[in-house]
Amino acid sequence: MLDPDRFDPAAYVAATAPAMGLALDAGRQARVAAALALVARIATPALRLPLTETAEPAPVYRP
Numbered sequence: 001m002l003d004p005d006r007f008d009p010a011a012y013v014a015a016t017a018p019a020m021g022l023a024l025d026a027g028r029q030a031r032v033a034a035a036l037a038l039v040a041r042i043a044t045p046a047l048r049l050p051l052t053e054t055a056e057p058a059p060v061y062r063p
Helices: 009-019 026-047
Strands: none
C-alpha cells in the first residue's frame, strides 16, 4: 500500500522514466513529480479503505 509519508515522487519519476523509455529534462521531471504527488495525496484516503477480495467497486449492470 502507498505510504504518503514515505513516498518520494521525484525519486519514483527519476527511476521509472528511463525504464519506460522517457527522456525527461529536469523541469519536466519536476512537473511530473508534482502531478504524481497530487495524485498520491488524492488517492491515499481511498487506498486506506479496507476491501475484501469479493468487494465490487460498483454495481454490476445486468440487463
